[in-house]
Amino acid sequence: xxxxxxxxxLIIPTPVWCVGSYDSEGQPNIMTIAWGGICxxxxxxxxxxxxxxxxxxxxxxxRSGYTVSVPSSQxxxxxxxxxxxxGRDVNKFQESGLTPVKSDLVDAxxxxxxxxxxxxxxxxxYEIGTHTQFIGEILDxxxxxxVLDEDGNPxxxxxxxxxxxxxxxxxxxxxxxxxxxxxxxxxFG
Amino acid sequence: xxxxxxxxxLIIPTPVWCVGSYDSEGQPNIMTIAWGGICxxxxxxxxxxxxxxxxxxxxxxxRSGYTVSVPSSQxxxxxxxxxxxxGRDVNKFQESGLTPVKSDLVDAxxxxxxxxxxxxxxxxxYEIGTHTQFIGEILDxxxxxxVLDEDGNPxxxxxxxxxxxxxxxxxxxxxxxxxxxxxxxxxFG
Numbered sequence: 001x002x003x004x005x006x007x008x009x010l011i012i013p014t015p016v017w018c019v020g021s022y023d024s025e026g027q028p029n030i031m032t033i034a035w036g037g038i039c040x041x042x043x044x045x046x047x048x049x050x051x052x053x054x055x056x057x058x059x060x061x062x063r064s065g066y067t068v069s070v071p072s073s074q075x076x077x078x079x080x081x082x083x084x085x086x087g088r089d090v091n092k093f094q095e096s097g098l099t100p101v102k103s104d105l106v107d108a109x110x111x112x113x114x115x116x117x118x119x120x121x122x123x124x125x126y127e128i129g130t131h132t133q134f135i136g137e138i139l140d141x142x143x144x145x146x147v148l149d150e151d152g153n154p155x156x157x158x159x160x161x162x163x164x165x166x167x168x169x170x171x172x173x174x175x176x177x178x179x180x181x182x183x184x185x186x187x188f189g
Numbered sequence: 190x191x192x193x194x195x196x197x198x199l200i201i202p203t204p205v206w207c208v209g210s211y212d213s214e215g216q217p218n219i220m221t222i223a224w225g226g227i228c229x230x231x232x233x234x235x236x237x238x239x240x241x242x243x244x245x246x247x248x249x250x251x252r253s254g255y256t257v258s259v260p261s262s263q264x265x266x267x268x269x270x271x272x273x274x275x276g277r278d279v280n281k282f283q284e285s286g287l288t289p290v291k292s293d294l295v296d297a298x299x300x301x302x303x304x305x306x307x308x309x310x311x312x313x314x315y316e317i318g319t320h321t322q323f324i325g326e327i328l329d330x331x332x333x334x335x336v337l338d339e340d341g342n343p344x345x346x347x348x349x350x351x352x353x354x355x356x357x358x359x360x361x362x363x364x365x366x367x368x369x370x371x372x373x374x375x376x377f378g
Contacts (some may be wrong), residue, residue, distance in 0.1 A: 002306065002331040005341070009233040010330045011259065011307055012343065012350045013204050013363065014226065037203065037226030038355075039238045040317035044198040047236065047322070049228045070200065076367045080374030095377050117191065118200060126315065128229035128324065133236070135317065141199045142191040149357065152194070154201065156354040156361060161201045163352065163363055165345040166227075168338065169371060172345060173364030174202065174352055178265045181358040185269030188284050 009035075009166060016162035016171060018082050019048060020067040020100070020109045021059035028100035028109040029087030030069070031056045032079050034164045035131065044138040046120055049131040055087040060122060060134055065106030070116040072160040073173050079162065080171070105139045115144040115159050198224075198355060205351035205360060207271050208237060209256040209289070209298045210248035217289035217298040218276030219258070220245045221268050223353045224320065233327040235309055238320040244276040249311060249323055254295030259305040261349040262362050268351065269360070294328045304333040304348050 014034040021029050036048035046068060050057045060066050071079040078096045085092055093100045093109075100109035103119045110117040120136025127133075147158035156174050163172045203223040210218050225237035235257060239246045249255050260268040267285045274281055282289045282298075289298035292308045299306040309325025316322075336347035345363050352361045 001334050003334050003337065003341075005330045005332055007233050007327055007329055009227045009230055009235075009327065010343070011204075011206075011227065011235065011257070011305070012345055012348060013202055013352055015200075015202050017200075035227045035229070037236070038198045038200065038224045039236065039322050040224070040320040041198055041240075042319040043317070044196050045317055045320075046198075046200065047226070047228065051230075068200070073367050077373045077376060080368065080370055080372065081377040082374070084371055084374050085378070090378065092377075116200070124315070124317070126313070126324075128232070128234055128313070130231040131229040131234075133228050133324075135315075135322075138196055138198065141194045141197055143194055145190050145192050148192065151357075152192075153356045154199070156201055156352075156357065156359070159201060162367060163202055163345075164370065167342045168340075168345065170345070170369055171367040171373075173367055175362030175364040178262050178351060178360040178362055179269065181269055181353065181360060182273060183269065183358075184266045184360075185271070185273050187266060188270040188281075189274070189279065 012165055013163040014166055016079055016164050018069045018071055018079055018111060019056055021056050022063055022108060023059050028093055029055055030082050030092050032083035039135060045135050046138055047133055047135050049133045051130055052132060063107040064122040065108045066120050066136060067103055067108045067110040068118045069111040069114040070161050071114050073162060076162055076171050115147045116154055117142045201354055202352040203355055205268055205353050207258045207260055207268055207300060208245055210245050211252055211297060212248050217282055218244055219271050219281050221272035234324050235327055236322055236324050238322045240319055241321060252296040253311040254297045255309050255325060256292055256297045256299040257307040258300040258303040259350050260303050262351060265351055265360050304336045305343055306331045
């Protein structure tokens, strides 16, 4: 029996991604989001949604680019902090002790200590309601060599990304392998 | 040291969600996607991206609505099957033995056996490249009573959603709790 919980942004899983940008003073900023996802294969694009009031909103509009750094579980507290404070009030890189690195492809910084980084060029934005959706073309994916598998792909348990459980407000890690995609479904024909 | 892996749709985590729709004959269809996410808080909206060639593409355009059913890990093979076959060739509900339920809010079916369902009214679509991005307003979230916690929220390990590791093409479950959001970051100030 299903219970109706009403119209709300309640789904799982959602990601925990840290969006890097520079403000008008050139100060690096970083904020954590859960509203986002891949939105096109070619050109490869990633979408993120932000409130207009966010410091990062103006930064992206001004500089037409952003990065997404994927925190590993060991940096859960830092990632959480990046979602609590505003870059208008504090330099979150300085306070957390993490290192901003200037992207050589877009006008935005990423987090050196996080294992996986995407550099995105803004190609479209669309206002929905409280949130503006940004669509960024992924110009490069940079990954720590130490988290690559033998095929040169990120190994999910080495990257150790976070999953956000909306509503209960807990971060989780990634669990066991359940099966191979494009394979375990073949039993149905 | 970070290695540059090029411009590609490589990020983790991505979700495993099953999109329900009716075709022009009224036959229920279901397809699995990983390109999507929440995109606005108010109105609550969820975005999914599809290729124009997909059967579901025309269905959503014609009927201006879709559902997203979240498969639990025990239905990983069914979810995988929904991403392999086209509803033009087979009735995937019939072949998998799962049950389509007509939404009473949008003109689309959802999967009775999956623990969590969102009913979405199409409010915008945008062509990017290979993919069209659909933005759907979430009209309701329906959740099996058996997976609700004592506060009436979905308990993530009871829902047991899948995570998709792009590139390595494996499904994973959800791991241990890492920390409380808006809380563990407070140690930085």
